[in-house]
Amino acid sequence: MKKRDVSPWILSMCVITVSIALVVLYVYDVDRFPFSFGLDLAGGTQVTYTADVSEVPEGEVAGRMSVLQRVIEQRVNALGVSEPNVYTITGLAIGGNPAAHRLVVELPGVTDTDEATKAIGETPYLEFKILVDDPMEIKDTGLQGTHITTAEVQFLPGIGGTLTNEPVVVLHFNGEGGKIFAEVTRDNVGRRLMIFLDGAVISSPVINEPITGGTTQIQGNFTLDSAKELVDGLNLGALPLPIELSETLTVNPSLGAEVSEKSVFAGLIALLLIALLFIGVYRFVGIVAVLALAVYCIIVLAIFKAVPIVLTAAGLSGFIMSIGFAVDANVLIFERMREEISRGETRVHAIRNGCARAWVAIRDANLTSMIIAFLLFWFGTSMIKGFAFAFIIGVLISMFSAYVLTRLFLRATASVFSKRLKKWYIQ
Numbered sequence: 503m504k505k506r507d508v509s510p511w512i513l514s515m516c517v518i519t520v521s522i523a524l525v526v527l528y529v530y531d532v533d534r535f536p537f538s539f540g541l542d543l544a545g546g547t548q549v550t551y552t553a554d555v556s557e558v559p560e561g562e563v564a565g566r567m568s569v570l571q572r573v574i575e576q577r578v579n580a581l582g583v584s585e586p587n588v589y590t591i592t593g594l595a596i597g598g599n600p601a602a603h604r605l606v607v608e609l610p611g612v613t614d615t616d617e618a619t620k621a622i623g624e625t626p627y628l629e630f631k632i633l634v635d636d637p638m639e640i641k642d643t644g645l646q647g648t649h650i651t652t653a654e655v656q657f658l659p660g661i662g663g664t665l666t667n668e669p670v671v672v673l674h675f676n677g678e679g680g681k682i683f684a685e686v687t688r689d690n691v692g693r694r695l696m697i698f699l700d701g702a703v704i705s706s707p708v709i710n711e712p713i714t715g716g717t718t719q720i721q722g723n724f725t726l727d728s729a730k731e732l733v734d735g736l737n738l739g740a741l742p743l744p745i746e747l748s749e750t751l752t753v754n755p756s757l758g759a760e761v762s763e764k765s766v767f768a769g770l771i772a773l774l775l776i777a778l779l780f781i782g783v784y785r786f787v788g789i790v791a792v793l794a795l796a797v798y799c800i801i802v803l804a805i806f807k808a809v810p811i812v813l814t815a816a817g818l819s820g821f822i823m824s825i826g827f828a829v830d831a832n833v834l835i836f837e838r839m840r841e842e843i844s845r846g847e848t849r850v851h852a853i854r855n856g857c858a859r860a861w862v863a864i865r866d867a868n869l870t871s872m873i874i875a876f877l878l879f880w881f882g883t884s885m886i887k888g889f890a891f892a893f894i895i896g897v898l899i900s901m902f903s904a905y906v907l908t909r910l911f912l913r914a915t916a917s918v919f920s921k922r923l924k925k926w927y928i929q
Contacts, residue, residue, distance in 0.1 A: 537806065537807050537813060538610075538811065538812045538813065539610060539762065539812065539813050539814070540587065540608070540610055540812045540813060540814035540815075540817070540888065541587065541608040541609070541610050541753055541814075542753065542814050542815045543762045543813060543814060543815060543818075544610040544611050545610070545611070545752075545753045545754055546608065546609050546610040546611050546612050546752075546753055547608075547609045547612045547614075547615050547750065547751070547752050547753070548606065548607070548608050548609075548750070548751040548752075548753065549606070549607045549609070549615070549619055549747065549749075549750050549751075550604055550605070550606050550607075550747075550748050550749040550750070550751075551604065551605045551606075551607070551745040551746060551747055551748060552602050552603070552604055552745065552746050552748045553566075553567060553570060553602075553603045553604070553605060553743040553744070553745050554743060554744040554745070554746065555567075555603050555743060557642075558743065563592075563603065564592065566742045566743050567590045567592055567603055567605070567743070568590070569648055569742040570590070570605060570741060570742050570743050570745070571588055571589065571590050571605060573648065573741055573742065574588050574605060574607060574741075575588045578607060578609065586607065586608060586609050586610070587607075587608040587610075587812065588605070588606070588607050588608070589605075589606055590603070590604065590605050590606070591603075591604040591605075591606060592604075604748070605745060610812075615750045615752055619747055619750065627647065627698075627699070627701070627741040627742075627743070627744050627745075628646060628647030628650070628697070628698070628699055629642070629643075629645070629646050629647070629697075629698045630643045630645040630646070630683075630686070630695060630696070630697055630698075631643055631695075631696045631698065632686065632690050632693055632694070632695060632696070633693060633694040633695075633696050633706070634693065635693070640696060643682065643686045644682055645675075645679060645682045645683055645686060646742055647741065647742075648742050649675050649676055649678060649679025649682065649683075650673050650674065650675060650676070650679065651674050651675065651676045651679075652673075652674045653671055653672065653673050653674070653732070653733045654671075654672050654674075654733060655669050655670075655671060655672075655726070655729045655730055655733050656669070656670055656671075656672050656719070657669055657670070658670055658721075668721075668724075669724050669725070669726050669729040670719045670720060670721050670724070670729070671719065671720040671724065671729055671732055671733055672717065672718075672719045672720075673717065673718055673719065673720065674716060674717050675716040675717070675718075676716075677716070679716065680714075680715070680716025683713060683716065683718065684712060684713065684714045684716075687709050687711070687712045687713040688712035690709050691709050691710065691711060691712065692708065692709065692710075693708070693709055694706045694707065694708055694709070695707055695708075695709055697720055699732070701744065704720065705720045705721050707721065720732075762815075762818075765815060765818040765819070765822070766818075768822065769818070769821075769822045769825070772822060772825065773795065773799075773825070776792075776795070776825070776829055777792040777795075780792055780829075780832070784836050786915070787836055787839070787912060788836075790908060790911040790912055790915065791829075791832040791836070791908060793911060794828075794832065794903050794904070794907040794908040794911060795825065795828055795829070795832075795903065797903065797907055798825075798828050798899055798900060798902075798903035798907070799825070801899050801902075801903075802821060802824075802895060802896055802899050805895060805899070806821075806892075806895075811891065811892065811895070812888070813888075813892070814888045816886070816888045816889040816892075817888040817889060817891065817892035818892070819889055819892075820875075820888070820889040820890065820891070820892035820893035820896065821892045821893070821895075821896050823893060823896070824892070824893050824895075824896020824897050824899075824900055825896070825900075827867070827868060827871065827896070827897050827900045828896075828899075828900035828903050828904055830867070831860070831864045831867075831868075831900060831901065831903075831904030831905070831908075832904055832908055834860040834863050834864055835856055835857055835860045835864075835904065835905075835908060835909070836856070837856075837860075838855070838856035838857070838859045838860045839852045839853060839856035839912075840856075841856070842855050842856050850913065853909065853912045853913055854913075857905065857908075857909045857912075861905055864901060864904060864905060865901070868897050868898075868900070868901050871893075871897055872894055872897055872898075875890045875893045875894045875897070876890070876894065878890040879891055879894070
């Protein structure tokens, strides 16, 4: 029985993959699900805050900064900002200023700096402390707004069970917060519990008895609007550290568009030169490689759009560089094919043996590259992470493109050329 040149299973898998990629790129609601671009390409606002860690034990600073980052991310996401980037810079001197702990918030597409800083800065910093009479001092309890799961507005009960017009804020703590609050109230009966919001005392009730169950209330002479504002902020996350705005930077969208256009232009020029080189050196199989590279680009761009992955200038550079690895894999396959043909093998056997012999080199080269990219992603800054992530995806798809797509196209067209046209197959 004659063996089929192309496995129906592999062919079906490739057709389905390419079809899905094309649907994502050209059919999938372009207006609602566009490509996500970073601050350097889409323009927007970068806001830098300095965190006050003067009263935090040194061993807790890193943990508090990590929590601060998560809380701000939650707050910014609630604004509906498309793919914000929030990261910390710990213990570094910037712009001649002394070493400090900073939080950087990048908001693509947001050009109103006042709007951005107002939304981020209004997140409350809530903490609970104990007033000790002898000696007179205020002791930290370790209980903060990050221990709160939910907050809600209620009204104090009046005479006969009716509700008064005085609103209070009811807090529900998580498991850890409930335990801390129970211990604090148990060990400090008769003392005042000082509740600070952004450094100002909003309530100082006397602890009459231990409070268990993980729920308490704040009375601070609130109006209904101020109570709702506090609840909204607490539900979005209270800050584990006080922060102060230190720098704002607005990136012009036109500058980002220029960078994007130049990056795309450079990528197209690179693809054109690669296509001409392949066709000139490898003749028909060069055309096959160009087709496989085109499909490779479609699949990678579809992944960038569907995930979505925030594209920055560094990320685009990683994607364009990964094209070189796809090219390198095709070169290895074609050179092994040449060796097989020079030994007198048929085109079908040359394709099968050439791909098999080239695979080990393709696999090892790409794995070593991905190990380096993983290290860059793990230890690098946000810009380096963007480059490394796009590069890793590109390399993974390039392996699929070279070993599966190129081999599929070659085997599907191996019988097209007669002996008279054999010299045009590969040179």
